[in-house]
Each structure stands twice: as structure tokens, then as C-alpha cells.
Amino acid sequence: MRRRLSAVLATLLLLVGGQLLVAPGAAAHPYCGLVWGSQARSAGDLSAGTLVNVRAGRHACFDRLVLDVDAPLTGWSVRYVDRLVDSSGADVRGGARLEVVARVPALATDSWFVGPGTIVEGGSSYRTLRHVAWVSIESGVSTLGYGVRARLPFRAFVLPGPGDGSRLVVDVAHRWCDEGHRVC
Numbered sequence: 001m002r003r004r005l006s007a008v009l010a011t012l013l014l015l016v017g018g019q020l021l022v023a024p025g026a027a028a029h030p031y032c033g034l035v036w037g038s039q040a041r042s043a044g045d046l047s048a049g050t051l052v053n054v055r056a057g058r059h060a061c062f063d064r065l066v067l068d069v070d071a072p073l074t075g076w077s078v079r080y081v082d083r084l085v086d087s088s089g090a091d092v093r094g095g096a097r098l099e100v101v102a103r104v105p106a107l108a109t110d111s112w113f114v115g116p117g118t119i120v121e122g123g124s125s126y127r128t129l130r131h132v133a134w135v136s137i138e139s140g141v142s143t144l145g146y147g148v149r150a151r152l153p154f155r156a157f158v159l160p161g162p163g164d165g166s167r168l169v170v171d172v173a174h175r176w177c178d179e180g181h182r183v184c
Contacts, residue, residue: 032061036153040079051106075103086133094130094147
């Protein structure tokens with residue numbers, strides 16, 4: 001009986017000890033240290049001011065959409081939706097679509113306003129952004145479609161300035177986690 005118990009304990013010790021010597025599996029490693037998610041984000045209600053510009057940019061770890069407002073922006077929301085049709089009746093292009101709502105009006109007479117449809121066409125200079133288009137401008141609310149490569153983690157926040165204005169920033173990561181890691 002003692003021999004059998006000793007053999008079982010020795011086997012268990014070898015198994016546990018062997019596990020300690022083996023390299024650990026892929027651990028959770030967010031991409032570029034980003035710990036964003038893909039759940040909807042929002043704040044506030046209708047805001048004062050007017051949407052005065054929409055622009056996009058590329059960063060090392062994410063693509064960015066910026067909505068410039070000429071006053072503090074307090075009402076906005078950003079969320080993934082299954083389908084989004086722009087103001088010209090065409091689908092917002094991309095593997096996934098973010099509905100970006102700024103609860104301020106846009107004036108269709110401003111020189112930066114391109115009319116129905118496409119605002120920014122994603123090209124080779126963007127890793128994630130595929131398409132940005134007007135969805136609607138009604139009842140003091142401006143809605144844009146942000147087409148991206150896939151449903152990827154994003155963040156949305158408002159920055160003050162320049163001057164008395166503010167900026168709604170929507171960043172979408174290029175991928176979920178660093179290369180070589182499956183679990184993020």
C-alpha cells in the first residue's frame with residue numbers, strides 16, 4: 001500500500017513539476033496596450049453648437065475619426081450596428097459599421113459639407129477605416145456611418161477645444177491583440 005501511495009505521489013510530483021518547466025501558453029496581450037472593447041458608448045442629450053468639420057487620420061495602432069463642434073459637445077453616441085445606409089441610399093461599406101451620432105446640427109451650406117454620401121473613402125493609407133458617410137442630419141442631430149474592416153475594439157471621447165469648441169474622437173484599433181497571441 002505504501003509503495004502504491006509513494007508511486008502515485010511521485011507521479012503527481014513529476015506532472016506538476018513538468019508543468020512548471022514548460023513555457024506558458026499565450027497570455028492576454030492587448031494590441032499596443034489598448035484595452036478597449038466593442039460595446040456602445042454615449043453621453044448626454046442635445047448639445048449647443050454646430051458640427052463644423054469631419055476629418056480622419058491614421059495612427060500607429062488605430063484609425064481616428066474626429067467631429068469638430070463649435071461649442072462644448074455634451075450629447076453623443078457611438079455603437080456598432082448590423083447595417084447602415086448613408087443619405088444617398090447606399091450601404092456604408094466595411095466589414096462592420098459604427099453609427100456615430102453627435103447631438104448637434106450640421107449646416108449643409110458650409111464649404112466642408114460634401115452633401116449626401118461619402119465624406120472619407122478609406123484607401124491604402126488606412127488599416128481599419130473603409131468608409132465614412134453621412135447617414136442623416138435631422139432634428140438637431142448629425143449621424144455618420146463609420147465603416148471599418150471588422151468589428152474591432154474602439155473608444156470614443158470628447159476633447160475640449162480649439163477655442164470654445166470641442167471634438168468627438170472615435171478611435172478604432174487595427175486589431176484585437178498583439179501578433180502571436182490568440183487570447184486578448
